[in-house]
Amino acid sequence: MNEFLYLQIAEKLQQQIEKQVLKTGDKLPSxxxxxxxxxxxxxxxxxxxxxxxxKGLIEARPKSGYYVRFSPSQYPRTVSRQKTTxxxxxSVASVATLVYQKMRxxxxxxxxxxxxxVDLLPEAKLNKSMMEAxxxxxxxxxxxxxxxxxxxxxxHIAKNAFSWGGILTAEExxxxxxCMEALVYCLKAVTEHGDSVAIESPVYFGISNVxxxxxxxxxxxxxxxxxxxxITYLEKAMKTVAIKACLFVTNFSNPSGANxxxxxxxxxxxxxxxxxxxxxxxxxxxxxxxGKTRPVTCKSFDTGGWVLLCSSISKALAPGYxxxxxxxxxxxxxVLHLKLMSSVSSATPTQAxxxxxxxxxxxxxxMRNLRKTLHTQCLRYTQAIASFFPSDTKISRPAGGFVLWVxxxxxxDALELFHEALTYGIxxxxxxxxxxxxxxxxxxxxxxxxxxxxxxEKSLKTLARLITQKINKSQSR
Amino acid sequence: MNEFLYLQIAEKLQQQIEKQVLKTGDKLPSxxxxxxxxxxxxxxxxxxxxxxxxKGLIEARPKSGYYVRFSPSQYPRTVSRQKTTxxxxxSVASVATLVYQKMRxxxxxxxxxxxxxVDLLPEAKLNKSMMEAxxxxxxxxxxxxxxxxxxxxxxHIAKNAFSWGGILTAEExxxxxxCMEALVYCLKAVTEHGDSVAIESPVYFGISNVxxxxxxxxxxxxxxxxxxxxITYLEKAMKTVAIKACLFVTNFSNPSGANxxxxxxxxxxxxxxxxxxxxxxxxxxxxxxxGKTRPVTCKSFDTGGWVLLCSSISKALAPGYxxxxxxxxxxxxxVLHLKLMSSVSSATPTQAxxxxxxxxxxxxxxMRNLRKTLHTQCLRYTQAIASFFPSDTKISRPAGGFVLWVxxxxxxDALELFHEALTYGIxxxxxxxxxxxxxxxxxxxxxxxxxxxxxxEKSLKTLARLITQKINKSQSR
Numbered sequence: 001m002n003e004f005l006y007l008q009i010a011e012k013l014q015q016q017i018e019k020q021v022l023k024t025g026d027k028l029p030s031x032x033x034x035x036x037x038x039x040x041x042x043x044x045x046x047x048x049x050x051x052x053x054x055k056g057l058i059e060a061r062p063k064s065g066y067y068v069r070f071s072p073s074q075y076p077r078t079v080s081r082q083k084t085t086x087x088x089x090x091s092v093a094s095v096a097t098l099v100y101q102k103m104r105x106x107x108x109x110x111x112x113x114x115x116x117x118v119d120l121l122p123e124a125k126l127n128k129s130m131m132e133a134x135x136x137x138x139x140x141x142x143x144x145x146x147x148x149x150x151x152x153x154x155x156h157i158a159k160n161a162f163s164w165g166g167i168l169t170a171e172e173x174x175x176x177x178x179c180m181e182a183l184v185y186c187l188k189a190v191t192e193h194g195d196s197v198a199i200e201s202p203v204y205f206g207i208s209n210v211x212x213x214x215x216x217x218x219x220x221x222x223x224x225x226x227x228x229x230x231i232t233y234l235e236k237a238m239k240t241v242a243i244k245a246c247l248f249v250t251n252f253s254n255p256s257g258a259n260x261x262x263x264x265x266x267x268x269x270x271x272x273x274x275x276x277x278x279x280x281x282x283x284x285x286x287x288x289x290x291g292k293t294r295p296v297t298c299k300s301f302d303t304g305g306w307v308l309l310c311s312s313i314s315k316a317l318a319p320g321y322x323x324x325x326x327x328x329x330x331x332x333x334x335v336l337h338l339k340l341m342s343s344v345s346s347a348t349p350t351q352a353x354x355x356x357x358x359x360x361x362x363x364x365x366x367m368r369n370l371r372k373t374l375h376t377q378c379l380r381y382t383q384a385i386a387s388f389f390p391s392d393t394k395i396s397r398p399a400g401g402f403v404l405w406v407x408x409x410x411x412x413d414a415l416e417l418f419h420e421a422l423t424y425g426i427x428x429x430x431x432x433x434x435x436x437x438x439x440x441x442x443x444x445x446x447x448x449x450x451x452x453x454x455x456x457e458k459s460l461k462t463l464a465r466l467i468t469q470k471i472n473k474s475q476s477r
Numbered sequence: 478m479n480e481f482l483y484l485q486i487a488e489k490l491q492q493q494i495e496k497q498v499l500k501t502g503d504k505l506p507s508x509x510x511x512x513x514x515x516x517x518x519x520x521x522x523x524x525x526x527x528x529x530x531x532k533g534l535i536e537a538r539p540k541s542g543y544y545v546r547f548s549p550s551q552y553p554r555t556v557s558r559q560k561t562t563x564x565x566x567x568s569v570a571s572v573a574t575l576v577y578q579k580m581r582x583x584x585x586x587x588x589x590x591x592x593x594x595v596d597l598l599p600e601a602k603l604n605k606s607m608m609e610a611x612x613x614x615x616x617x618x619x620x621x622x623x624x625x626x627x628x629x630x631x632x633h634i635a636k637n638a639f640s641w642g643g644i645l646t647a648e649e650x651x652x653x654x655x656c657m658e659a660l661v662y663c664l665k666a667v668t669e670h671g672d673s674v675a676i677e678s679p680v681y682f683g684i685s686n687v688x689x690x691x692x693x694x695x696x697x698x699x700x701x702x703x704x705x706x707x708i709t710y711l712e713k714a715m716k717t718v719a720i721k722a723c724l725f726v727t728n729f730s731n732p733s734g735a736n737x738x739x740x741x742x743x744x745x746x747x748x749x750x751x752x753x754x755x756x757x758x759x760x761x762x763x764x765x766x767x768g769k770t771r772p773v774t775c776k777s778f779d780t781g782g783w784v785l786l787c788s789s790i791s792k793a794l795a796p797g798y799x800x801x802x803x804x805x806x807x808x809x810x811x812v813l814h815l816k817l818m819s820s821v822s823s824a825t826p827t828q829a830x831x832x833x834x835x836x837x838x839x840x841x842x843x844m845r846n847l848r849k850t851l852h853t854q855c856l857r858y859t860q861a862i863a864s865f866f867p868s869d870t871k872i873s874r875p876a877g878g879f880v881l882w883v884x885x886x887x888x889x890d891a892l893e894l895f896h897e898a899l900t901y902g903i904x905x906x907x908x909x910x911x912x913x914x915x916x917x918x919x920x921x922x923x924x925x926x927x928x929x930x931x932x933x934e935k936s937l938k939t940l941a942r943l944i945t946q947k948i949n950k951s952q953s954r
Contacts, residue, residue: 142600
């Protein structure tokens, strides 16, 4: 007897709903009918419907049975294209600082932070790992850590890399203060002041800000939500601008949710290898997949050491620990050197604690649960936005990660909406943050990292009301 | 009855020895005579001599009494002057990486690391603080910390600043990943790529490397071991080079040990204020004073917000925690912004643990012990080098910190010595690391952060032998 049978049934039904074979409002077979039809027990049939109900896809109507409540596929994905490849000094810094500060205010519903809620993290187990790691360390983790990083931690990172196709040793890995520091080192290793770097559009504001702060110019390459970075566009851009490096989030990009198919990743790596252009691959969301297997990375196709992969445990285990790493390929020595120059070494106790957590073997179990929860939350948020927001709203359909990319009616200025929402104690990330060219001014990024609660529902309803008001106001003018 | 009376007596005697009123080899009054002369008990007289013995300044000869063994003042301080103010792209990077990597090898006697040995740190208390801090935190320190830094930690830093003349609030402080990251943010806040920055000569290689990595040019200003940075020289340099900022270690500089008198600090601050040139003040050694009171900082004379003070707990409590901070004065917003760009926030658990440690009130007691121990170790190392090394060796006489700056016979190449010493499992910092102009090639920096043990003595004797061999070899040529 397969105890996960109900999940298989639920998945099949979900596919039917997504493909709109079962449409919103359709009545589903009764539990008894499903049981007979699939040759499963009544309990399993109940469980399967329960699973779909949790995900918000179906609803039970008293004395009537189960109905399709929502199909994510009804909501078209957002695609946005930019018109120019002219390199730009990037700065969306002041908006970012404001958003970031407001994100952290007490009593604010944070729909703006692309991290999991603490409730989803293995709090007690990590605390235990911290205590144990300190107890085990000969110097209680008080001494400077090895420049390259905590050895056992690097060994575990190497081991886990197998899931994305990486055949690694600890010697190829450098630990950092979160993924952000890894990106800084990699950018500094492969560019000079004034160089142009290809980034995605829309792009996570942290990335454009880092470029700006290093005196680098950004060339925005449009992202297709199905196929990721537009490689043809990139090739064309290379002919007009001397692109010195690329920095792409290849899995579940932020904010677009785009997930580049393996074949396209391979194609990208081959193109860049040929041109000897390094690719900094930000894989911070790669582990947060909703599908059956982890997506591979560009790094897995890298034969020449031109791909520098960056990641961290901030999204999966502990944002506050600031434990990240990079695999700098042929730039290993340069990155090590930069690390020595700017931070001497990374903090010892947090690295040791994460290494211990990996050692306990709890990582896989934790991730299975986290992925399932995030997938459910993704569907619940999508459904809520689809129901509450005006009907011309477009919502991305990510297959992993923490965020929805929402395109509103062009009459809505997202930055204005951001300020208004704040007065109601709601924090969103306005689209303006995600481009240096003022694009995406009627887009918002909504994080589904927090469990879907009545408070979240209320916040989304308030947002919907504010948006509708804005549209009405523009139409009455 | 004053329980510290013996320390007062010991100090007076030490002054006599330092002023060479009592010379090496002189017999001291008997315990009975000292007791009578000073109107103290026999026990107190014994304790006073015991204190001086611990410091290695006197020795008891069986059945004969106490004799002066050593006077630090016999060894002239090293003064080195540079000939040019032409700004230089700095890079002593490859040597630094090598030294740093070798420093950390197992079984190597590390005379090269300017940090206290773990034995001198409050290990158990810090562990307790870590546990307690995590227990208290609503999210077990898993969440991103506030951008500016842990509030209670900043409050304690503000409180402690009173000892160096700082009247501060937590709002003026930004926490960082060690002092090094603080320096990076401050440099980036006050300069543009290609600018010239005045630094000390000799200078800690970490500082010249950071400048290099930020594309800044270094103008080396000579340091006088008595009065610190040569202000007259700096003023002259300003007339020929557009100096955009200064970065000085004003208290117990590394490697020179120089400690700028308060009056000179005031003079420097006034000069720079007048010229609107920011001063980045690295005060990482300020708490490690051997005298009665903590030296003030330039920051304490800063009325215009032109001084950016940087420091950390790496030297006093826990190198591996990487908890540092800066007081960026008028550049606060800029530094906050840079922090957001490159690290999002600093690690939560380590900040929280240090805040808790401060809260327990154990910091003052710990520092009193640490200072006393370091002072004793300073004297023991100085004495050993003075005894074992060739007679033309010159040794700095720092009034705080962790390092001795040792000038050898000009026939000795310190980098060669470094490599030879490594084959004996001894790591020193060669003088070449401390200037971009190849100066100080016959200097070495010796750390006295580790307790003086027979192994240390053996290592210093080995060094002495290698040095003597080198001198003899050069003379026979």
